[in-house]
Amino acid sequence: MSEKKDRGKAAKREKAGDYIPADHKDAKADRSDVTLPSLGFVGMLRWAWRQLTSMRTALMLLLLLAVAAVPGSIWPQRVQDAFAVQTWIDDNPTVGPVLDFFQLFDVYSSVWFSAIYLLLFISLIGCILPRTRKHWQHIRSAPPRTPRRLEKLPEYGALELESKAAGDDADAPDTEQVIEDARRVLKKRGYRTDVREAGSDARGRQVPASIGAEKGYSKEVGNLLFHIALVGVLVFVALGSMFSYRGQKIIMEDEAFVNALVAYDNFYPGTYFDEDQLHPFSITLNDFDRVFDRQSEEYFGQALDFTADVTVQEGTDEEPRQEELSVNDPLTLGGARLFLVGNGYAPVVTVEDSNGDVAFSGPVVTRPEDSVYTSMMVIKAPDAQPEQLGFQGMFLPTSHEVEDGLAVSIDPELGNPQLQLDSYYGDLGLDDGTPQNVYVLDTENLEELNSRSAEAGGIVLEPGQTYELPDGMGSISFDEVIDYMAVDIHYNPGQVGVLVFALTALGGLIMTLFIRRRRAWVTVETTEEGRVLVRYGLLSRGEDFSLRDENIALRSDFEKKWPVRAPEEN
Amino acid sequence: MTFMLTLRPIDEQLAEYSELFMLIAASIYTIAFIAFTIDMVRSSATIRRVEAELATERDRESAMAGVGAAGSGSGGAGTGGSEGGGPESGGGVEPVELVDDEMAYTGTKRPIANVAVALTVVAALAHAFAVITRGIAANRVPWANMFEFLTSAALIVSLVYLVALIRRDLRFLGVFAVGLVVIMMVGATIGFPTPVGHVQPALQNPWIWIHVSLAAIAIGLFALTFAMNILQLIQQRRERAMTAAGRGEDADGEASSRVSRWQFLRLVPSSVALENWAYRINAIGFVFWTMGPLITGAIWAEETWGRYWGWDTKEVWTFVIWVVYAGYLHARATRGWTGNRSAWLSIIGFACIIFNYAVVNVYFPGLHSYAGLPE
Numbered sequence: 001m002s003e004k005k006d007r008g009k010a011a012k013r014e015k016a017g018d019y020i021p022a023d024h025k026d027a028k029a030d031r032s033d034v035t036l037p038s039l040g041f042v043g044m045l046r047w048a049w050r051q052l053t054s055m056r057t058a059l060m061l062l063l064l065l066a067v068a069a070v071p072g073s074i075w076p077q078r079v080q081d082a083f084a085v086q087t088w089i090d091d092n093p094t095v096g097p098v099l100d101f102f103q104l105f106d107v108y109s110s111v112w113f114s115a116i117y118l119l120l121f122i123s124l125i126g127c128i129l130p131r132t133r134k135h136w137q138h139i140r141s142a143p144p145r146t147p148r149r150l151e152k153l154p155e156y157g158a159l160e161l162e163s164k165a166a167g168d169d170a171d172a173p174d175t176e177q178v179i180e181d182a183r184r185v186l187k188k189r190g191y192r193t194d195v196r197e198a199g200s201d202a203r204g205r206q207v208p209a210s211i212g213a214e215k216g217y218s219k220e221v222g223n224l225l226f227h228i229a230l231v232g233v234l235v236f237v238a239l240g241s242m243f244s245y246r247g248q249k250i251i252m253e254d255e256a257f258v259n260a261l262v263a264y265d266n267f268y269p270g271t272y273f274d275e276d277q278l279h280p281f282s283i284t285l286n287d288f289d290r291v292f293d294r295q296s297e298e299y300f301g302q303a304l305d306f307t308a309d310v311t312v313q314e315g316t317d318e319e320p321r322q323e324e325l326s327v328n329d330p331l332t333l334g335g336a337r338l339f340l341v342g343n344g345y346a347p348v349v350t351v352e353d354s355n356g357d358v359a360f361s362g363p364v365v366t367r368p369e370d371s372v373y374t375s376m377m378v379i380k381a382p383d384a385q386p387e388q389l390g391f392q393g394m395f396l397p398t399s400h401e402v403e404d405g406l407a408v409s410i411d412p413e414l415g416n417p418q419l420q421l422d423s424y425y426g427d428l429g430l431d432d433g434t435p436q437n438v439y440v441l442d443t444e445n446l447e448e449l450n451s452r453s454a455e456a457g458g459i460v461l462e463p464g465q466t467y468e469l470p471d472g473m474g475s476i477s478f479d480e481v482i483d484y485m486a487v488d489i490h491y492n493p494g495q496v497g498v499l500v501f502a503l504t505a506l507g508g509l510i511m512t513l514f515i516r517r518r519r520a521w522v523t524v525e526t527t528e529e530g531r532v533l534v535r536y537g538l539l540s541r542g543e544d545f546s547l548r549d550e551n552i553a554l555r556s557d558f559e560k561k562w563p564v565r566a567p568e569e570n
Numbered sequence: 571m572t573f574m575l576t577l578r579p580i581d582e583q584l585a586e587y588s589e590l591f592m593l594i595a596a597s598i599y600t601i602a603f604i605a606f607t608i609d610m611v612r613s614s615a616t617i618r619r620v621e622a623e624l625a626t627e628r629d630r631e632s633a634m635a636g637v638g639a640a641g642s643g644s645g646g647a648g649t650g651g652s653e654g655g656g657p658e659s660g661g662g663v664e665p666v667e668l669v670d671d672e673m674a675y676t677g678t679k680r681p682i683a684n685v686a687v688a689l690t691v692v693a694a695l696a697h698a699f700a701v702i703t704r705g706i707a708a709n710r711v712p713w714a715n716m717f718e719f720l721t722s723a724a725l726i727v728s729l730v731y732l733v734a735l736i737r738r739d740l741r742f743l744g745v746f747a748v749g750l751v752v753i754m755m756v757g758a759t760i761g762f763p764t765p766v767g768h769v770q771p772a773l774q775n776p777w778i779w780i781h782v783s784l785a786a787i788a789i790g791l792f793a794l795t796f797a798m799n800i801l802q803l804i805q806q807r808r809e810r811a812m813t814a815a816g817r818g819e820d821a822d823g824e825a826s827s828r829v830s831r832w833q834f835l836r837l838v839p840s841s842v843a844l845e846n847w848a849y850r851i852n853a854i855g856f857v858f859w860t861m862g863p864l865i866t867g868a869i870w871a872e873e874t875w876g877r878y879w880g881w882d883t884k885e886v887w888t889f890v891i892w893v894v895y896a897g898y899l900h901a902r903a904t905r906g907w908t909g910n911r912s913a914w915l916s917i918i919g920f921a922c923i924i925f926n927y928a929v930v931n932v933y934f935p936g937l938h939s940y941a942g943l944p945e
Contacts, residue, residue: 055900055903055904055905056904056905056906056907058900059897059900059901059904059907062893062896062897062900063893063894063897063915065893066890066893066894066897069886069889069890069893070886070890072881072886073883073886073887073930077881079880079881080880080881080882107881108881237879246876246877293767293768295579295580296579296580296765296767296768298765298767299765299767299768302767302768302770303770303771304768304770304771304774305771305774306771326771327771327772327774327874328771328772328774328775328873328874329873330873330876337876339874339875339876341875341876488875488876489876490876490877492877495872495878498878499868499869499878502864502865502868503865505860506857506860506861506865509856509857509860510857513853513854513856513857514853543849543902545846545850
């Protein structure tokens with residue numbers, strides 16, 4: 001894709017135009033200047049194809065891709081946080097649906113974003129294929145014919161060798177030997193060489209013996225490799241998204257999770273996911289460890305380390321084994337990877353209704369809101385009689401009262417655990433089957449029983465305590481606190497392929513950017529005085545800022561080979 | 571628990587030294603910046619002086635030649651004549667090459683610029699000391715938060731600039747490079763002052779060494795090309811004005827006034843040379859950006875978050891920047907897109923980097939909290 005042009009040498013190139021192969025200029029860009037030809041349907045198709053595969057179109061698509069990616073960072077994305085998207089739409093009822101219609105919450109899977117990158121990749125393939133064929137031909141053919149006038153090339157040099165016959169001190173080898181020496185020098189500098197004998201050209205002009213040489217074929221190989229590898233990355237990203245699965249699960253202390261569809265809290269299958277793909281394993285959380293900074297004054301209480309002590313079993317036959325799961329250290333079970341992405345406290349609560357029957361009992365997942373684990377919680381007890389009961393409030397790991405009845409958490413560890421709850425009775429809205437967020441209590445159809453502003457005050461509970469609800473509606477007890485961890489389970493068969501191709505692309509990129517493709521020609525002839533005259537010219541293909549250095553190096557190599565006559569004083 | 575053993579306590583004493591040296595470095599950079607600015611402002615005087623020196627030298631040579639040819643002891647008449655006209659006429663005689671397009675040193679004497687370079691070296695030493703001691707004090711890499719990343723990246727900008735200075739005469743870039751370093755240091759101190767501390771669990775990963783340092787190197791390189799591309803655009807305007815004035819198309823005298831107003835640009839290489847050098851450096855920067863933010867970032871993300879690419883805001887902008895610079899590299903090969911247009915792409919690319927750092931990090935929600943629940 002990157003037929004490069006060296007502006008600095010552009011002027012010189014104009015002069016050397018004859019010797020630059022036809023494909024050297026940006027032929028594709030030339031073609032895009034062509035006006036619409038009247039060639040009928042096939043001609044139209046061909047014209048459209050050329051437009052699409054032109055460098056200018058590719059560049060436009062590339063820049064368009066950059067611009068199109070930006071909205072994904074402005075609005076929340078479903079691929080990241082579907083809940084945030086729903087909240088955004090609810091908060092902006094006019095603009096939200098419009099943005100949603102234009103897929104601005106699904107930018108990276110939207111029709112328009114896909115259209116851009118697919119067109120870009122088609123353009124890219126349309127560019128790579130002919131270039132691969134052309135480069136294959138270049139590799140297999142000899143370096144191009146020797147130009148008649150080497151002095152018109154961007155870099156040029158001439159050396160007159162000494163000859164005793166002409167009255168010099170030393171004697172240079174004959175022309176044949178000089179040609180052979182020059183060939184060796186070029187070979188040693190990495191050029192592929194082709195020796196041409198003296199003769200006459202098509203128009204009958206005398207042509208001296210010469211060498212055509214070229215090196216840096218791998219520059220274009222790198223270029224092609226880079227672009228092909230990008231296609232590979234895209235293919236494996238697509239394969240990955242087809243056969244992958246991803247799920248989330250909150251696991252309580254002493255709870256076992258078995259990898260089955262029903263066990264997940266959230267599950268996102270790939271397009272061609274099949275339930276049989278789920279890797280058979282189970283995991284039990286034995287203990288959860290949090291380490292906080294206790295030394296620094298500024299960062300006292302900052303989280304330093306989270307480690308889950310787990311028992312895992314792969315398949316059904318294998319022995320269970322102990323493992324540690326921590327933030328940067330996922331577990332690989334079967335082909336699936338298990339990541340520790342969150343943790344928190346789960347107070348164990350028992351709710352009894354007015355009849356004294358247990359309406360809810362068990363650990364409640366709380367959502368930590370800050371670094372001191374001030375955690376939001378919601379309890380729903382739909383089985384309570386005669387009225388359903390609901391609670392919402394906070395769990396504070398280390399509660400500290402700041403003013404009358406208002407407490408805050410001052411430390412993330414369990415120093416003085418406390419529940420601060422409001423209670424409600426009425427219709428929880430669970431009976432009609434509409435899916436509800438377990439972390440949100442819809443208080444619309446509920447009557448308030450307890451709250452800081454209510455007569456009865458709020459509920460404040462420490463472990464082991466029980467609170468009797470007003471009006472004999474029942475009771476709530478806070479039994480103990482256990483830990484929970486949130487894990488993400490991922491299986492993506494495409495990601496190794498993505499990595500391999502990404503690294504290949506990187507290799508290709510380095511090759512194409514830093515290898516220089518150069519052509520050199522050397523002619524050897526005999527002057528009227530009987531001395532051997534060696535002339536050489538250099539031409540680069542693509543960006544090359546050090547062609548002058550190559551000239552100097554080549555000259556010094558030549559000077560070491562033969563006795564070179566000092567330039568004549570004028 | 572294994573990590574706990576390696577978390578040594580913060581060395582508060584060393585941390586204080588680090589902060590002190592950071593301040594010292596910032597102060598010296600500021601003085602160096604002022605010196606570079608003075609050098610730039612005085613450049614028309616410098617140019618006049620250099621031209622006078624060159625003219626004298628030329629005259630002396632021609633006088634010597636005259637002496638040799640005539641064989642007599644005199645020949646001062648001719649010298650005196652051109653000495654009178656030489657220094658003041660400046661542009662009247664053939665323009666003297668003050669800079670080389672290869673950006674090699676041409677022997678132009680610029681004492682104030684040299685003082686500025688020396689000050690930058692001293693500042694960079696203090697700066698390096700501050701960054702390294704901060705790392706030792708915390709017993710980890712010194713680029714784990716915004717303050718540290720900004721000060722480390724500033725050190726890299728300054729080091730890249732100084733290393734480049736060894737081989738190339740980039741003193742014309744001093745105002746921009748050192749100015750940028752000053753802005754980064756001040757930005758870090760005012761915008762994100764952060765005492766030394768341990769880092770959250772997600773950052774306790776060996777990839778932080780590679781990922782962040784590659785990103786900082788890429789940003790350091792892109793910062794230099796950003797300055798070069800801006801100069802390229804200014805230089806190109808001047809070159810166009812010069813051509814216009816030369817052709818006699820300068821009816822209202824605007825072009826020639828522009829030429830004389832931007833005298834310091836005579837110490838700056840031609841726009842084509844600037845463009846070529848910016849391209850070479852951008853190519854290296856692009857490789858670093860591919861390796862650092864893109865590939866190692868994806869590997870680390872997979873290890874920590876479970877997916878190699880999830881279109882987090884930071885990832886989105888990493889991608890946007892990569893595409894913009896890829897566009898830049900392609901633009902250089904597209905007819906009608908070389909020169910100014912590709913320079914603009916490089917400038918936009920760096921603007922995106924600044925945006926990605928300053929705005930995205932601060933105002934956009936991203937994956938930075940580890941206590942929270944997913945969804």
